[in-house]
Amino acid sequence: MDETKVKEVYARLKIKMKNAYFMEQNTANLESFRVGASAYLDGPGQYENLSFFQICTNLEGKGIIGLDNLNVLEKLVENTPGGAQQLLKMINDAKKQIQGYMSAEVLPEPAGNFHRTDDTAVSHSLLQNIGKSNLHKSVGLISIRLDRTSSGTGFRVGKNFVMTAYHVFKSTIESDWETVINEAERSDNKEEIYEEIRRLFGVSPPDGIKPCHQRLPFGELFAYLQKKGRKVEDFEKSWKRNVSIAFGVRDGETTAGTFHFEYDIPFADKEHDVLVLQISENVKTLPPSLPLEERSVKSTVNLSGYPKGPTKVDLRTDIDCRVYKNNQNLQADVNEAIEWWKNQRNQDVTDQYADVQYNNDNGKVFLHTSVQFEDGSSGSPAIAMVNDQLVVQLMYLRGYPDFCYREKNFPPLKYLFEAGVSMPAVITLLQRSGLQILE
Structure with missing residues (x-):
């Protein structure tokens, strides 16, 4: 028997079931699973607030379900309000795979096509490490509520920074740039303002902005415009109020805090589609940063x-x-x-x-x-x-x-x-x- 493969098939089955039908927002499905699981132990209140994975872990610890005992798992999902038949098929497919590995009938991988299939197994050790990590605390939902509402994903890097894709902020950055150019055009000190723009951004106005691994010091620029008597809106306050990142979002709510950004952008590169933002709040309250691969990307x-x-x-x-x-x-x-x-x-x-x-x-x-x-x-x-x-x-x-x-x-x-x-x-x-x- 290939025990490693059997464990991986079982681990993969639970991930598929959870992602498809037992997320926090699948309230009715989770409630059905909790009630069914409680019947095998200490009554209806046993699993009232537990997640799908937590319930499975408890049942496994009691020997009620497991990689060699999927029949009870079938009973637990057969009355699921949404997706019962699909869940039963997932379990049945996993049973067939496990039986094949237990009898040493290991099937060869399909030849010719690079793409993965739904039956790709996940490393058991990887599943354990993801479960033990604080990954969810370090990955955040970015919300931009300025001229229009948009969103993206970002993740913690360095001391107090967040990395995301440049195009998530592209329209916001271009809108701010247009505001700067319009203010300069209306000013009696246009050439002086243009010179300051060239110094700060390395761009010759009124050309458009195309950041190339550089800072975008908008805060510094707008402060300069105000000193020159331009009646510009306090963009920095608007930015900090309407642009944010919420970490560890579950069911639409943050579990690891919401933070805002400085108006001066530390790093932007349009060609590679990379943006790094600096968080305004106290460093001590930030979620942990994630280490970055320095050598070569894994397969x-x-x-x-x-x-x-x-x-x-x-x-x-x-x-x-x-x-x-x-x-x-x-x-x-x-x-x-x-x-x-x-x-x-x-x-x-x-x-x-x-x-x-x-x-x-x-x-x-x-x-x-x-x-x-x-x-x-x-x-x-x-x-x-x-x-x-x-x-x-x-x-x-x-x-x-x-x-x-x-x-x-x-x-x-x-x-x-x-x-x-x-x-x-x-x-x-x-x-x-x-x-x-x-x-």
Whole structure:
């Protein structure tokens, strides 16, 4: 018997069940599971406030359920209000896999296709480390309520910083820049103001702003404009009031605090889609920072973020996302996707996949996930276990092809590709900038 594989199948089963039907927002399903589990122990109140994983752990400790005893688990879910049949199928599929491994009938992996399937097993040690970590406290939901409302994901780095995708703040930054230029154009001191802009930003007005691994000292600039008699709104107060990050969000509520940002942005790079913001509040109250990979991105990562959904926002984690390590595998799957669109939808989408290729100069990394990380998840960290420590390997940026996400017109999941930027590339950019962010 391959005991390791059996444990991994069982661990993967619980993750799939929890992510699909037993999140905190699945109130009716959880209540049904809690009541059913309580019947095996000390009465209805035994599991009143426990999560799905906590209940499973308790039942396992009593020998009621386990990798060699899935029959009781089937009974616990057979009356689930939403998804009973799907849950029973998950358990039945896991039973078949476990029986195969117990009889040493190990099936070979499918040849030719790089994409993962729903049956990919997760390392038991990884599951334990994620469960013991404070990862949820270090990954936050960014909210921007200025000219328009938008959101993204960010994660803690360094002493008092948050890293996210530049495009999460792109429209906000460009709007502020437009305000600066308009104020300069209306001023009698236009050339003097332009000179100050060139000094602070390295840009020759009225050109647009295209940050290249640099600071964006908006706070300093607006203070200068006020000294020059320009009656500009106190943008810094508005920024701190309407731009925030909430850590450890569960069922729409923060469990690890809400924080705000300084108006001076420590680091921005549009080409690599990286932004680093500085938190305003006391450092002692901040969630812990996450270590970053310095060498090479691992071949399997775990993505955590806040994709928008029909229910209240909750941190979602996609386990065992495989990273494309070379362009050959990537292009083979891209070509298959293009053929599918041609044959099934009669569409030529070659140009839509043109950016899905490796370019060693931009630090971009491509991966494939089992869920569609859409709006709100830009800036999510993808982690891997390194020497018993969870380390950020890359930051999620966007999905391809773009029109699928824009029009909500999706092909089969395996023909969607996700892109991120590698942490070794980001560390190089930060070091090149000379900014002491990661100390």
